[in-house]
Amino acid sequence: MEKETAEILRKNHLSITDSRIKILELFKRKGNALAHADIEKQTHDLFDRVTIYRTLQTFAEKGIIHSIPTADNSVLYALCKDECSEGKHADNHVHFICDICETTYCLDHIMIPELQMPAGFKMKQAGLIVEGICKNCSAKK
Amino acid sequence: MEKETAEILRKNHLSITDSRIKILELFKRKGNALAHADIEKQTHDLFDRVTIYRTLQTFAEKGIIHSIPTADNSVLYALCKDECSEGKHADNHVHFICDICETTYCLDHIMIPELQMPAGFKMKQAGLIVEGICKNCSAKK
DNA sequence: AAATCTTTGCAACAAAGTTGCAAAATATAA
DNA sequence: TTATATTTTGCAACTTTGTTGCAAAGATTT
Ligand SMILES: [Mn+2]
Ligand SMILES: [Mn+2]
Ligand SMILES: [Zn+2]
Ligand SMILES: [Zn+2]
Numbered sequence: 105m106e107k108e109t110a111e112i113l114r115k116n117h118l119s120i121t122d123s124r125i126k127i128l129e130l131f132k133r134k135g136n137a138l139a140h141a142d143i144e145k146q147t148h149d150l151f152d153r154v155t156i157y158r159t160l161q162t163f164a165e166k167g168i169i170h171s172i173p174t175a176d177n178s179v180l181y182a183l184c185k186d187e188c189s190e191g192k193h194a195d196n197h198v199h200f201i202c203d204i205c206e207t208t209y210c211l212d213h214i215m216i217p218e219l220q221m222p223a224g225f226k227m228k229q230a231g232l233i234v235e236g237i238c239k240n241c242s243a244k245k
Numbered sequence: 246m247e248k249e250t251a252e253i254l255r256k257n258h259l260s261i262t263d264s265r266i267k268i269l270e271l272f273k274r275k276g277n278a279l280a281h282a283d284i285e286k287q288t289h290d291l292f293d294r295v296t297i298y299r300t301l302q303t304f305a306e307k308g309i310i311h312s313i314p315t316a317d318n319s320v321l322y323a324l325c326k327d328e329c330s331e332g333k334h335a336d337n338h339v340h341f342i343c344d345i346c347e348t349t350y351c352l353d354h355i356m357i358p359e360l361q362m363p364a365g366f367k368m369k370q371a372g373l374i375v376e377g378i379c380k381n382c383s384a385k386k
Numbered sequence: 387a388a389a390t391c392t393t394t395g396c397a398a399c400a401a402a403g404t405t406g407c408a409a410a411a412t413a414t415a416a
Numbered sequence: 417t418t419a420t421a422t423t424t425t426g427c428a429a430c431t432t433t434g435t436t437g438c439a440a441a442g443a444t445t446t
Contacts, residue, residue: 119412119423140402152426157403173374177318179402200366211366216373217358224380225341225352231316232357232373239365260392260443281433293395298434300393392443397436404431412423 116166116190123151127159128168137172137182137199137208170195172208173231182210196230202238209238257307257331264292268300269309278313278323278340278349311336313349314372323351337371343379350379 109128110120118124130146131138138146143156151159160181163169167188172180188194198214201207216232250269251261259265271287272279279287284297292300301322304310308329313321325336339355342348357373 121412121424123425153402154404154427155425158424171316171318173314173316173372174318175312175314175372177314177320179318198360200362203369211363214360214363217360219339219355219358219373219375221341221375221377222352222355222380224383225350225375226378226383227375228344228377230373230375231314232360232371233314234360234362234366234368234371236362236369237367239363242365242367262393262443264394294433295396295435296394388446390443390445392441394439394441396438396440399437400433400435402431402433405429407427408425409427410423410425412421414419414421416417416419 112168116168118162118166123155123159124162126150127156128163131169131181131183137180137210139178139180166190167193172199172210173233174201174208175233175235180208182208185212199231199233200238201233201235202241203235204237204241207238207240253309257309259303259307264296264300265303267291268297269304272310272322272324278321278351280319280321307331308334313340313351314374315342315349316374316376321349323349326353340372340374341379342374342376343382344376345378345382348379348381 109125109132112128113120113124126147127143130143140156140160143160144153147156160169164171164181167184167190169181170184170188170193172182174180184193184195195210196216198211198216200209200211202209216230219227219230221227250266250273253269254261254265267288268284271284281297281301284301285294288297301310305312305322308325308331310322311325311329311334313323315321325334329336336351337357339352339357341350341352343350352375357371360368360371362368
Protein backbone atom coordinates (compact mmCIF):
# COMPACT_ATOMS: atom_id res chain seq x y z
CA MET A 105 0.00 0.00 0.00
CA GLU A 106 2.66 2.46 1.02
CA LYS A 107 4.79 1.21 -1.87
CA GLU A 108 2.01 1.76 -4.38
CA THR A 109 1.64 5.30 -3.13
CA ALA A 110 5.34 6.01 -3.52
CA GLU A 111 5.12 4.60 -7.03
CA ILE A 112 2.52 7.22 -7.97
CA LEU A 113 4.84 9.97 -6.81
CA ARG A 114 7.78 8.48 -8.67
CA LYS A 115 5.77 8.24 -11.90
CA ASN A 116 4.99 11.92 -11.58
CA HIS A 117 8.61 12.93 -10.99
CA LEU A 118 7.93 14.08 -7.46
CA SER A 119 10.33 13.40 -4.62
CA ILE A 120 8.98 11.03 -2.05
CA THR A 121 8.34 12.82 1.19
CA ASP A 122 6.45 12.12 4.35
CA SER A 123 3.74 14.69 3.75
CA ARG A 124 3.07 13.62 0.18
CA ILE A 125 2.78 9.96 1.15
CA LYS A 126 0.52 10.65 4.12
CA ILE A 127 -1.78 13.04 2.28
CA LEU A 128 -2.06 10.79 -0.77
CA GLU A 129 -2.89 7.79 1.41
CA LEU A 130 -5.50 9.83 3.21
CA PHE A 131 -7.23 10.46 -0.13
CA LYS A 132 -7.09 6.75 -0.94
CA ARG A 133 -8.40 5.71 2.44
CA LYS A 134 -11.28 8.19 2.58
CA GLY A 135 -12.42 7.71 -1.00
CA ASN A 136 -14.43 10.94 -1.10
CA ALA A 137 -13.54 14.58 -1.56
CA LEU A 138 -11.47 16.44 1.04
CA ALA A 139 -11.07 20.10 1.91
CA HIS A 140 -7.85 21.64 3.14
CA ALA A 141 -9.29 21.77 6.65
CA ASP A 142 -10.18 18.06 6.58
CA ILE A 143 -6.62 17.17 5.77
CA GLU A 144 -5.28 19.39 8.48
CA LYS A 145 -7.47 17.64 11.06
CA GLN A 146 -6.98 14.11 9.79
CA THR A 147 -3.21 14.44 9.78
CA HIS A 148 -3.32 15.75 13.36
CA ASP A 149 -1.29 18.86 12.61
CA LEU A 150 1.62 16.71 11.59
CA PHE A 151 2.33 19.13 8.75
CA ASP A 152 2.28 22.87 8.41
CA ARG A 153 -0.74 24.52 6.80
CA VAL A 154 1.50 25.84 4.06
CA THR A 155 2.84 22.40 3.26
CA ILE A 156 -0.70 21.13 2.78
CA TYR A 157 -1.52 23.99 0.42
CA ARG A 158 1.61 23.33 -1.58
CA THR A 159 1.06 19.58 -1.68
CA LEU A 160 -2.49 19.96 -2.95
CA GLN A 161 -1.36 22.39 -5.59
CA THR A 162 1.38 20.07 -6.77
CA PHE A 163 -0.95 17.06 -6.88
CA ALA A 164 -3.51 19.02 -8.86
CA GLU A 165 -0.90 20.16 -11.39
CA LYS A 166 0.32 16.61 -11.88
CA GLY A 167 -3.19 15.25 -12.39
CA ILE A 168 -3.17 13.19 -9.20
CA ILE A 169 -6.14 15.04 -7.72
CA HIS A 170 -8.76 17.36 -9.19
CA SER A 171 -10.58 20.26 -7.60
CA ILE A 172 -14.35 20.29 -7.36
CA PRO A 173 -16.50 23.40 -7.77
CA THR A 174 -18.98 23.92 -4.95
CA ALA A 175 -21.93 26.21 -4.43
CA ASP A 176 -20.69 27.49 -1.08
CA ASN A 177 -17.29 28.16 -2.63
CA SER A 178 -15.15 25.93 -0.51
CA VAL A 179 -12.33 24.19 -2.36
CA LEU A 180 -12.54 20.41 -2.43
CA TYR A 181 -10.17 17.87 -3.93
CA ALA A 182 -10.52 14.22 -4.88
CA LEU A 183 -8.34 11.58 -6.49
CA CYS A 184 -8.24 11.53 -10.26
CA LYS A 185 -8.69 8.44 -12.34
CA ASP A 186 -5.67 7.08 -14.17
CA GLU A 187 -6.46 8.91 -17.39
CA CYS A 188 -5.50 12.26 -15.89
CA SER A 189 -1.98 13.52 -16.31
CA GLU A 190 0.15 16.65 -16.01
CA GLY A 191 -1.96 19.60 -17.14
CA LYS A 192 -4.62 17.34 -18.67
CA HIS A 193 -7.55 16.56 -16.46
CA ALA A 194 -10.21 14.18 -17.74
CA ASP A 195 -12.53 14.19 -14.75
CA ASN A 196 -15.70 14.91 -16.65
CA HIS A 197 -17.90 13.09 -14.19
CA VAL A 198 -20.68 14.34 -11.95
CA HIS A 199 -20.09 15.36 -8.33
CA PHE A 200 -22.63 14.90 -5.56
CA ILE A 201 -22.83 16.84 -2.31
CA CYS A 202 -25.03 15.50 0.45
CA ASP A 203 -27.23 18.04 2.20
CA ILE A 204 -27.17 16.08 5.43
CA CYS A 205 -23.70 14.63 5.99
CA GLU A 206 -22.02 17.19 3.70
CA THR A 207 -19.91 14.48 2.10
CA THR A 208 -18.89 15.10 -1.49
CA TYR A 209 -18.72 12.11 -3.82
CA CYS A 210 -17.21 11.63 -7.25
CA LEU A 211 -19.85 9.81 -9.28
CA ASP A 212 -17.19 8.38 -11.54
CA HIS A 213 -19.63 6.49 -13.71
CA ILE A 214 -22.06 9.32 -14.34
CA MET A 215 -20.69 11.41 -17.18
CA ILE A 216 -21.73 14.94 -17.98
CA PRO A 217 -24.24 14.77 -20.83
CA GLU A 218 -23.70 16.44 -24.20
CA LEU A 219 -24.89 20.02 -24.34
CA GLN A 220 -25.99 22.33 -27.10
CA MET A 221 -24.23 25.71 -26.76
CA PRO A 222 -25.64 28.99 -28.08
CA ALA A 223 -24.11 30.22 -31.34
CA GLY A 224 -20.58 31.54 -30.86
CA PHE A 225 -19.93 29.82 -27.54
CA LYS A 226 -17.31 27.06 -27.68
CA MET A 227 -17.36 24.56 -24.84
CA LYS A 228 -14.04 23.17 -23.64
CA GLN A 229 -14.89 21.64 -20.29
CA ALA A 230 -17.85 21.31 -17.99
CA GLY A 231 -18.50 20.65 -14.33
CA LEU A 232 -21.77 19.32 -13.00
CA ILE A 233 -22.51 19.32 -9.33
CA VAL A 234 -25.60 17.75 -7.83
CA GLU A 235 -26.93 18.47 -4.38
CA GLY A 236 -29.24 16.12 -2.52
CA ILE A 237 -29.26 13.18 -0.13
CA CYS A 238 -26.63 10.47 -0.36
CA LYS A 239 -26.95 6.71 -0.16
CA ASN A 240 -25.85 6.54 3.47
CA CYS A 241 -28.15 9.26 4.68
CA SER A 242 -31.14 7.90 2.71
CA ALA A 243 -30.72 4.52 4.40
CA LYS A 244 -30.47 5.97 7.93
CA LYS A 245 -34.15 6.89 8.26
CA MET B 246 -35.21 52.80 -14.99
CA GLU B 247 -34.49 53.94 -11.48
CA LYS B 248 -38.20 53.63 -10.70
CA GLU B 249 -38.33 50.06 -11.97
CA THR B 250 -35.42 49.19 -9.75
CA ALA B 251 -37.07 50.67 -6.69
CA GLU B 252 -40.17 48.69 -7.55
CA ILE B 253 -38.22 45.44 -7.32
CA LEU B 254 -37.06 46.36 -3.85
CA ARG B 255 -40.55 47.34 -2.77
CA LYS B 256 -41.99 44.06 -4.03
CA ASN B 257 -39.47 42.24 -1.89
CA HIS B 258 -40.25 44.24 1.25
CA LEU B 259 -36.83 45.85 1.32
CA SER B 260 -36.35 49.48 2.20
CA ILE B 261 -35.13 51.57 -0.67
CA THR B 262 -31.59 52.72 -0.07
CA ASP B 263 -28.85 54.19 -2.16
CA SER B 264 -26.61 51.15 -2.07
CA ARG B 265 -29.38 48.74 -2.99
CA ILE B 266 -30.49 50.85 -5.95
CA LYS B 267 -26.96 51.36 -7.24
CA ILE B 268 -25.90 47.73 -6.89
CA LEU B 269 -29.09 46.41 -8.44
CA GLU B 270 -28.76 48.78 -11.39
CA LEU B 271 -25.17 47.70 -11.84
CA PHE B 272 -26.35 44.10 -12.25
CA LYS B 273 -28.96 45.22 -14.78
CA ARG B 274 -26.52 47.33 -16.74
CA LYS B 275 -23.75 44.72 -16.91
CA GLY B 276 -26.00 41.77 -17.68
CA ASN B 277 -23.42 39.18 -16.69
CA ALA B 278 -22.22 37.78 -13.38
CA LEU B 279 -20.37 39.97 -10.88
CA ALA B 280 -18.01 39.22 -8.02
CA HIS B 281 -17.86 41.23 -4.82
CA ALA B 282 -14.64 42.84 -6.03
CA ASP B 283 -16.23 43.90 -9.33
CA ILE B 284 -18.97 45.70 -7.48
CA GLU B 285 -16.50 47.40 -5.19
CA LYS B 286 -14.59 48.75 -8.19
CA GLN B 287 -17.59 49.67 -10.30
CA THR B 288 -19.20 51.63 -7.50
CA HIS B 289 -15.95 53.51 -6.94
CA ASP B 290 -15.78 52.77 -3.23
CA LEU B 291 -19.02 54.61 -2.73
CA PHE B 292 -20.08 51.96 -0.22
CA ASP B 293 -18.34 50.08 2.51
CA ARG B 294 -17.16 46.54 1.81
CA VAL B 295 -19.45 45.28 4.53
CA THR B 296 -22.48 46.96 2.99
CA ILE B 297 -21.80 45.21 -0.29
CA TYR B 298 -21.54 41.83 1.44
CA ARG B 299 -24.78 42.44 3.26
CA THR B 300 -26.57 43.71 0.17
CA LEU B 301 -25.57 40.65 -1.85
CA GLN B 302 -26.68 38.36 0.94
CA THR B 303 -30.04 40.09 1.21
CA PHE B 304 -30.60 40.00 -2.54
CA ALA B 305 -29.74 36.31 -2.68
CA GLU B 306 -32.15 35.50 0.15
CA LYS B 307 -34.94 37.38 -1.57
CA GLY B 308 -34.35 35.64 -4.87
CA ILE B 309 -33.23 38.79 -6.67
CA ILE B 310 -29.80 37.39 -7.47
CA HIS B 311 -28.36 33.87 -7.41
CA SER B 312 -24.84 32.73 -6.67
CA ILE B 313 -22.86 30.77 -9.22
CA PRO B 314 -20.45 27.96 -8.34
CA THR B 315 -17.01 28.31 -9.93
CA ALA B 316 -14.02 26.03 -10.27
CA ASP B 317 -11.60 28.56 -8.84
CA ASN B 318 -13.94 29.09 -5.89
CA SER B 319 -14.67 32.74 -6.30
CA VAL B 320 -18.23 33.75 -5.49
CA LEU B 321 -20.19 35.21 -8.37
CA TYR B 322 -23.73 36.57 -8.47
CA ALA B 323 -26.17 37.27 -11.28
CA LEU B 324 -29.74 38.50 -11.60
CA CYS B 325 -32.46 35.92 -11.19
CA LYS B 326 -35.35 35.50 -13.55
CA ASP B 327 -38.79 36.49 -12.35
CA GLU B 328 -39.72 32.98 -11.26
CA CYS B 329 -37.33 33.13 -8.29
CA SER B 330 -38.63 34.28 -4.94
CA GLU B 331 -37.76 34.33 -1.25
CA GLY B 332 -36.00 31.08 -0.41
CA LYS B 333 -37.00 29.47 -3.71
CA HIS B 334 -34.46 29.73 -6.48
CA ALA B 335 -35.35 28.35 -9.88
CA ASP B 336 -32.13 29.16 -11.71
CA ASN B 337 -31.56 25.71 -13.12
CA HIS B 338 -29.79 26.99 -16.19
CA VAL B 339 -26.25 26.50 -17.39
CA HIS B 340 -23.44 28.98 -16.62
CA PHE B 341 -20.58 29.74 -18.94
CA ILE B 342 -17.16 31.10 -18.00
CA CYS B 343 -14.91 32.42 -20.74
CA ASP B 344 -11.28 31.35 -20.60
CA ILE B 345 -10.13 34.53 -22.28
CA CYS B 346 -12.15 37.48 -20.98
CA GLU B 347 -13.17 35.66 -17.78
CA THR B 348 -16.74 36.88 -18.14
CA THR B 349 -19.39 34.62 -16.66
CA TYR B 350 -22.71 34.35 -18.49
CA CYS B 351 -26.07 32.96 -17.47
CA LEU B 352 -27.22 30.81 -20.38
CA ASP B 353 -30.82 31.29 -19.39
CA HIS B 354 -32.21 29.18 -22.19
CA ILE B 355 -29.95 26.17 -21.73
CA MET B 356 -31.42 24.01 -19.00
CA ILE B 357 -29.57 21.35 -17.07
CA PRO B 358 -30.44 17.99 -18.64
CA GLU B 359 -32.09 15.16 -16.72
CA LEU B 360 -29.67 12.85 -14.97
CA GLN B 361 -29.77 9.27 -13.80
CA MET B 362 -28.48 9.02 -10.22
CA PRO B 363 -26.89 5.89 -8.74
CA ALA B 364 -29.18 3.84 -6.46
CA GLY B 365 -29.78 5.54 -3.13
CA PHE B 366 -28.77 9.03 -4.23
CA LYS B 367 -31.63 11.54 -4.35
CA MET B 368 -31.06 14.62 -6.45
CA LYS B 369 -32.57 17.90 -5.25
CA GLN B 370 -30.69 20.52 -7.25
CA ALA B 371 -27.91 20.70 -9.79
CA GLY B 372 -25.46 23.26 -11.10
CA LEU B 373 -23.73 23.00 -14.44
CA ILE B 374 -20.83 25.22 -15.31
CA VAL B 375 -19.20 25.25 -18.72
CA GLU B 376 -15.78 26.66 -19.44
CA GLY B 377 -14.68 27.70 -22.90
CA ILE B 378 -14.59 30.68 -25.27
CA CYS B 379 -17.47 33.13 -25.39
CA LYS B 380 -19.20 34.70 -28.35
CA ASN B 381 -17.29 37.98 -28.10
CA CYS B 382 -13.87 36.39 -27.82
CA SER B 383 -14.57 33.91 -30.65
CA ALA B 384 -15.40 36.81 -32.98
CA LYS B 385 -12.27 38.80 -32.08
CA LYS B 386 -9.79 36.58 -33.91
C1' DA C 387 -42.86 66.13 12.13
C1' DA C 388 -41.92 62.69 15.60
C1' DA C 389 -41.36 58.04 16.75
C1' DT C 390 -39.96 53.59 15.21
C1' DC C 391 -37.60 50.46 12.70
C1' DT C 392 -33.81 49.31 9.29
C1' DT C 393 -29.53 49.95 7.22
C1' DT C 394 -24.91 51.71 7.08
C1' DG C 395 -19.99 52.51 8.19
C1' DC C 396 -16.46 51.80 11.25
C1' DA C 397 -13.46 49.08 14.01
C1' DA C 398 -12.00 44.96 15.46
C1' DC C 399 -11.63 40.35 14.48
C1' DA C 400 -11.28 35.61 12.20
C1' DA C 401 -10.40 32.58 8.49
C1' DA C 402 -8.13 31.47 4.25
C1' DG C 403 -4.40 31.79 1.30
C1' DT C 404 0.44 33.58 -0.29
C1' DT C 405 5.47 34.59 -0.22
C1' DG C 406 10.52 34.73 1.12
C1' DC C 407 13.87 32.42 3.24
C1' DA C 408 16.84 29.45 6.12
C1' DA C 409 16.96 24.70 7.80
C1' DA C 410 15.96 19.93 6.92
C1' DA C 411 15.09 16.19 3.91
C1' DT C 412 15.60 13.89 -0.52
C1' DA C 413 17.93 12.75 -4.71
C1' DT C 414 22.11 12.49 -7.40
C1' DA C 415 27.03 11.95 -8.11
C1' DA C 416 31.34 10.34 -6.76
C1' DT D 417 28.77 5.09 1.61
C1' DT D 418 29.65 9.77 1.75
C1' DA D 419 29.67 14.26 -0.29
C1' DT D 420 27.22 17.55 -3.16
C1' DA D 421 23.32 19.42 -5.39
C1' DT D 422 18.44 19.92 -5.53
C1' DT D 423 13.93 20.00 -3.54
C1' DT D 424 10.82 20.45 0.12
C1' DT D 425 9.47 22.02 4.57
C1' DG D 426 8.25 25.07 8.51
C1' DC D 427 8.12 29.47 10.23
C1' DA D 428 7.07 34.29 10.19
C1' DA D 429 5.09 37.93 8.12
C1' DC D 430 1.70 39.49 5.21
C1' DT D 431 -2.54 39.92 2.13
C1' DT D 432 -7.10 39.05 0.94
C1' DT D 433 -11.68 37.72 2.06
C1' DG D 434 -15.39 37.47 4.99
C1' DT D 435 -17.85 38.23 9.78
C1' DT D 436 -19.73 40.62 13.97
C1' DG D 437 -21.20 44.33 17.38
C1' DC D 438 -22.55 48.70 17.80
C1' DA D 439 -23.54 53.65 17.41
C1' DA D 440 -24.91 56.96 13.93
C1' DA D 441 -27.46 57.89 9.77
C1' DG D 442 -31.27 56.95 6.90
C1' DA D 443 -35.92 55.10 5.66
C1' DT D 444 -40.62 54.09 6.90
C1' DT D 445 -44.76 54.50 9.49
C1' DT D 446 -47.93 57.12 12.39
MN1 LIG E 1 -14.37 13.89 -8.99
MN1 LIG F 1 -27.42 32.34 -13.72
ZN1 LIG G 1 -25.05 12.03 3.32
ZN1 LIG H 1 -14.78 35.95 -23.54
